[in-house]
Amino acid sequence: MNRLLIISCAALLFLRPAEAPSCGPFFPEAIFTPTNHPIAADYSGRGPGILYSTFWRRHLVTAYRVLNDRPLTPIERGVGTPAASAEAKNPAQEWAAARSRVFGMQHDSWMRTDRNLAKPEFASYANCLGDSLFTAAKTLEDRARRFGASSVGVKNWLSAQETVFKNCGEGQSIPSPAEPGLPPLLRADREYQIAAAYFYSEGFDEARRRFQAIARDAASPWREMAPYLAARCLIRKASLGGGKQFFVQAKQELDALGTPAARALSQYVESNIDPEAVLERLGAELDDPGKQTKFQINLNDLTFLLDKVMPEPGVSRSPMIDWIVTFQTLSEAAWNHALERWRTVRSHAWLVVVLSKTDTSRTNWRELLALTDQIPRRSPAYATLTYHRLRLLMEAGEKDRARSELDSLLGNIPDNVPDSAINQFRAQRMELARNMDEFLGFSARKNLGDGTVVDAFDRDSAAVFNYGLPLVSLRQASASPVLPSSLRIVLRNMAEARTSVLQPLAFNEAYRLLKLPGHRMFLGFDSDTRAEGDDRRLDSYRNNWWCEGSEKETLSPPAFLSDSEKAALEEEWTRLRKRPIAAVTLGRTVIDYAKTHRDDLRSPEALHLTVRATRYSCDATSPISRQAFQLLHQLWPKSDWAAKTPYYY
């Protein structure tokens, strides 16, 4: 037994504690229907669900492809591409490691690679990019193998390279010309190092002249790289305010080179010369599964450029870009353009845009509604178009029709409609509830927030419980078999907390509630980390019981409440607005009781719990804390509870 204990204790030593982020605290957040992105970024799984114009543009690109029956290919989705890792090689560390391997000395692994901008001040630009450090590390090890780490040539090589990198952060330091007698390879290296030093110290004209000379040197190992770097001199000069003409010249040179690196850089240069033209091309390429290898790069470039030059609806020749900007533009012109596009191409993609922008104030809304009568259930637009169809019916007051269609839909959900969309359909159906059971039946949703799907109340249903139901209805709800048991418990706790404010509070009940800090008066969303049934545990962020009164959120009570229930709700809220914090409500009852029940053994414990409640409820400065403390130490000075209560708050 002892051995088992020792082994267990030893094993504990090796347990790795969970890492804590340096900001925070962060609380888990319930997500029912994200409006910035789909649950699965590639719309894999059950389908795209309901599309919102608030989706990030990269997700709208994918949505457009899916709506037009051109879903992303595995390569476009990045399947098989290793994910970027926090463990990715750090260029400065690689450079330090190479020096350590060759010379056996430790080098500082941090070096400045950015350089201050002359104008405007206080900003920097990335000067020495990662590739320069990786290339230096690789070259050093190669030269050490060829000539020996202890050779003068390699030592001088290192010295020159360190001089080059001094320019990354500031100043201008140029390596001296190659020493006489160096092998030709190291002499060529030195020419390259000098050119690089001019480049990093913003001597672009001199750097370019030298790179061009290296390009003409048939013996230099850098001759193939040099023309590319000569073009980069022009780009850097233009980027730092030298003038657009240098971008134009650089593009000509890069296009003439035609290497993969030159082609990739050419797109960047062109986006500085003519961003609109690049945007058009990106729109075409992103809509073409044949260009799949460049998909992720093009996606990044497109989102970057759309932030800079967002065309008006109808301007772009790229149907994809036009669809995205029209979807995201809130204007009459956008609606008209969407309708015109729908009439021209008759695609579900454009119908989604038209319907999402239509309300019942438009004269032709019924005509548009009729377009959704026969949406195939397999269509990727099915969830979005159905959602807007139901929204229009509800806006028009055609509740019976909407209710009937929702019941039919929820009774037979297509396979391609994901939980996030089902949550929205349930929300619509809850709004149409005719009685308490219907309301409760659709009030529970699926929380998709942390990877495990659990039953929870979304904001719309929680708002009704918090502000739209009288106590009698809350009690009824907490006993309803329509709700999952976990949610019934939450409502029962809430009803008990409200009872203590709305009805005369007996000592027994106050004593019990003081031990149950998880009994809160309102449903929360993101800050209660207590597990189900864990309502005895104190939340150390003071999210316990309830706080003092606040105004009721503006919310019409559900239509199914009777007049007497509505009157009860109003009357209850008159008192709820004036409620003190839990520690005061419960503490007053306890103090009054303890004064007259000195022989009740629960009295000192209840006073201790009252002091504790003032520490862990919303406000630690109530006089109740001092009163309970003084009474406890006055009447039961030698009790365990007094010993456990050394302070008041």
Add this chain to the structure above:
Amino acid sequence: MGFLTTRRDWFLPVLLLALMAVWFLRPARRSEIYLWAWERPEDLRFLENSGIGVAYLSGTLQFASGKMRVLPRMQPMRVAADTRLIAVVRMEAEGQIPETLVTGAASAIQTLTRRPRVESIQIDFDAVVSQRPFYRALVERLAESDKPAITALASWCFDDTWIKGLPISDAIPMLFQMGPDTRVIRRMLADGRDFSVPECRNSLGIGTDEALPRIPSGRRIYLFHPRAWTSGELRDILGTLRIRR
């Protein structure tokens, strides 16, 4: 014998009244104001002749898996020639930070903040308990040349007082985005009480998008704005603050 009949009788009451007048009419202590200029383009030239300073984010150090990453400021900032400047370095970390990184971090901070006209440096790091030995060592290293100021969670100035005795020039309690401590700290300030850590009694950090707490007079005030600053918004905010300047 009459009362107040001689010059000697008058002397003490007059002196007392004069002293009281001096006390009541003394000029209130001016509140110094600094705007935090975060990682976004900022044109603050409208601060010319205002006496308002700027504490600008000059870079960020990120620590993860025992490695440090340095992110310098990439967004432009323009300021008038007479604007006083403080360079701020933010630190973000996951898990413990090995103390072997202290030298590199100190060097990076000094490099990031070495700019013309910068008068002092400020470190912004919400260190959790396991990161405090590193933070303490870093602050001590920086203080060898110049004591830095640090931003402080309100709780560090109130009940989790681990910063007591650090070699710092100032600890700026951040009175915004305080989370669950909000009520307690606001109530404490509303009651006229002060932070228990002496280093926290010189300055305050306030967010412009939250209800303002009661601000003790005479403190240097740092204002955090969730968007780029404009002269109009600053004027409105100063009006709301009713800071005597």
